[in-house]
Amino acid sequence: MKQKKGLIIGVIVVLALLLIGLFAPENFKNTLASFIAQDLRIALPLAIAAAGLVFGERSGVLNLGAEGMMLTGALFTWIGTAMFAGNPWLGILVGMFSSLLIALLFGFLVITLRSNQTVIGVSMNILALGLTSTIYRVVQSMEMKITGFPSLSDLLAKIPGLGDVLTNKTAIGTQLALVDIPRIGSFLDTIFSQNIMIYIGIILIIFLNFVLFKTDLGLKVRAVGEYPKACDTMGINVYKIRYGSVLFSGLLTGLAGGLLVLDIKTFVENVTAGKGFIAIAAVIFGKYTPIGALGASLVFGGAQAVQYLIQAIGLKAPSDLMNMIPYIVTIVALAGFIGKTHVPAASTKPYTKE
Amino acid sequence: MKKKLSTGDVLIKVLTPIVAVGVALILGMILIALLGKDVGVAMGDFFEGALGNPIRIGDTLSKVAPLTFTALAFAIASRCGLVNIGAEGQFYLGGIAAGLVAIYAPGLGIPGIGGAVVLLLAIIAGFIAGGFWGLIAGWLKVSFGANEVITTVMLNYVATFLNKYLIGYNGPFYDGSGNPQSEAFKVSFERGFLVDGSDMTIAIILGLLALVFYYIFFFKMKKGYEMRVVGLNSTAAEYAGIKVKSNALLAMFLAGGFGGLAGVSELLSAQSRILPDFSSNYGFDGIAVALLGQLNPLGMGLSAVLFAVLKSGGLAMGNKGTISPYIVNAIQAFVIILVVASVFIQDEYTRRKLIRQAKATKGE
Structure with a gap:
């Protein structure tokens, strides 16, 4: 039933886009297409982080250190990319490794030592802010050449033989061959000619949704978050599942931080600016499912992309007030939808084996 | 009300924070060394900057008041079972409200509004504005179940941007100077309190009074007792006829109010106008102060002094360019x-x- 609802929403969105693409005036189409592109770009790191956090949450660990892990991943992706001559793939691996270490410390404190998850989570953020800003000031002067990930069109163009069929080389760069379709072509090109990680990310999130709800491992994760004692009796190692989930959420939040840095192509102190917390809100708003979190991230991303939309329409609004929007939308989403979701029963409760 | 503690228990309770601080400082030094900096030079800058001469000591102590207030903002909510990460935002709201009173109230020409009265009004305005900001998170928690950690963090960002807007080029309180800032305060706390030439003001006495209030409220008054029961076990509190929701709301208002007072004491002591980002992380420092002080009034007072030294020394290291002042955040963590x-x-x-003990009894 739930999946059907998702499918229906998806079909409606696609149909609406097609109709708009075919019949709406050119101006409107351009604005909308760039809004969607911005939304996807902003939502990607949020959705990736949230998908990882879903696993932690489902296993009963509320990872409020997500912000710090994201920040750590961001700095070390930046350093790693510079170390590997601008290679974003190797750079982001360095970033993910660094956030994994923070997640390991977090996991040790809240799972093994059974410390208060909220306080430890908050301290992870303070730690990460301190460490990253201190290290950043030391390495600041390094030569940093960051290229970011290739776009879909750039990547398709490199396929031997098919490259020329799938893409067009124009004055403004490589475009998808879709662009030749009358009326709707350039509209679709703006939406689909994205950073390749967006497609990888969406596929990953769908895959994670499958793992969580259709596999044995996913069932174990969910069971441990609901009734750890029963799991223990059944021979499931609660600590192992929780460590695994926390480390995985650390990996993905680090990936998210890396994506953020590779997107804006620079690092600044506290570059995440609350995005880790917004990702946690996306987990709740998305009803603790990876795909739901993706949807929630698109809503939050849209709240930020509205700024570009307003600029595009030519409205003048103070940027400081515009900057508040994503945070306010997060608060409203959190307040408006929280009662309608089921929080894992063992959330934030440490488990003691007897 | 307290059960008898054995000497071992007391020893552990007192030793824990001391050992924690010692280990944290050593970790901080290791970090400085790992980053290829001279630890000796860094430590020299640190102590010279924080405690080098009487004026520096006074400047360092001037940070005790805001740290005490933000610690209370965390501690009061904590006693009621809530986690207030929003002291940073409450600091901004309190600072803005008090700052506006200090700028505009003296010019209103109302008879009887002199220096001391304006200061009192500024303190009240700061408390209410901060309290209101805390209350939002409290209301979202009790009415909708929204996690207060996330909402308070979000409100921190909203407060920072609100401040930037208010004193920014398009804002209502911009002074027209070409820099984003408000007009200068017409009234502020008198500097050089206890130490001539330092930033110290009477605010430190206010901080001390706040700690006394905290002690009396939670350990001598019925309302504070109720709040602690809610914090320890909200279900039990409900059965005992204690109103959980109204206690949570009051706790967040008081917590926010003290967060606001932190902004008041910093702004009207160490600064002369409202600037963007005027907090320099006081809200988060308060969390560490409260936890190190184990939510105990005396403990929080002492750890506020310790963190004032850390903060002052960290800033000094930053100014000398030895190492980023953010290292203090790492040490705090x-x-x-x-x-x-x-x-x-x-x-x-x-x-x-x-x-x-069980084995001993068995053996008998």
Whole structure:
């Protein structure tokens, strides 16, 4: 039933886009297409982080250190990319490794030592802010050449033989061959000619949704978050599942931080600016499912992309007030939808084996 | 009300924070060394900057008041079972409100509004504005169940941007100077309190009074007792006829109010107008102060002094270019982690003691 609802929403969105693409005036189409592109770009790191956090949450660990892990991943992706001559793939691996270490410390404190998850989570953020800003000031002067990930069109163009069929080389760069379709072509090109990680990310999130709800491992994760004692009796190692989930959420939040840095192509102190917390809100708003979190991230991303939309329409609004929007939308989403979701029963409760 | 503590228990309670701070400082030094900096030089800058001469000591102590207030903002909510990470935003709201009173109230020409009265009004305005900001998170929690950690963090960002807007080029309180800032305060706390030439003001006495209030409220008054019951076990509180929701709301208002007072004391002591980002992280420092002080009034007072030294010394290292002042955040985090993790050691100590006792009784 739930999946059907998702499918229906998806079909409606696609149909609406097609109709708009075919019949709406050119101006409107351009604005909308760039809004969607911005939304996807902003939502990607949020959705990736949230998908990882879903696993932690489902296993009963509320990872409020997500912000710090994201920040750590961001700095070390930046350093790693510079170390590997601008290679974003190797750079982001360095970033993910660094956030994994923070997640390991977090996991040790809240799972093994059974410390208060909220306080430890908050301290992870303070730690990460301190460490990253201190290290950043030391390495600041390094030569940093960051290229970011290739776009879909750039990547398709490199396929031997098919490259020329799938893409067009124009004055403004490589475009998808879709662009030749009358009326709707350039509209679709703006939406689909994205950073390749967006497609990888969406596929990953769908895959994670499958793992969580259709596999044995996913069932174990969910069971441990609901009734750890029963799991223990059944021979499931609660600590192992929780460590695994926390480390995985650390990996993905680090990936998210890396994506953020590779997107804006620079690092600044506290570059995440609350995005880790917004990702946690996306987990709740998305009803603790990876795909739901993706949807929630698109809503939050849209709240930020509205700024570009307003600029595009030519409205003048103070940027400081515009900057508040994503945070306010997060608060409203959190307040408006929280009662309608089921929080894992063992959330934030440490488990003691007897 | 307290059960008898054995000497071992007391020793552990007192030693834990001391050991935690010691270990955290050593970790900080290791970090400085790992980054290829001279630890000796860094430490020299640190102590010279924080405690080098009487004026520096006074400047350092001037940070005790805002740190005490933000610690209380965390501690009051904590006593009621809530986690207030929003002291940073409450600091901004309190600072803005008090700052506006200090700028505009003297010019209103109302008879009887002199320096001291304006200051009193500024303090009240700061408390209410901060309290209101805390109350939003409290209301979202009790009415909708929204996690207060996330909402308070979000409100921190909203407050920062609100401040930037208000004194920014398009804002209503911009002074037209070409820099984003408000007009200068016409009234502020008198500097040089206790130490001539330093930033110290009477605010430190206000901080002390706030700690006394905290003690009386939670340990001598019915309302504070109720709040603590809610914090320890909200279900039990409900059965005992204690109104959980209204207690949570009051706790968040008071917590926010003290967060606001932190902004008031910093702004009207050490600064002369409202600037963007005027907090320099006081809201988060308060969390560490409260946790290191184990939510105990005396403990929080002492750890506020310690963190004032850390903050002052850290800024001095930053100004000299030895190392980023953010290193202090890392040290703070080490302190929190060590203090919180030590609960495990204390629990283990108690558990083993009980096992020993049980074995001894069996053996008899």
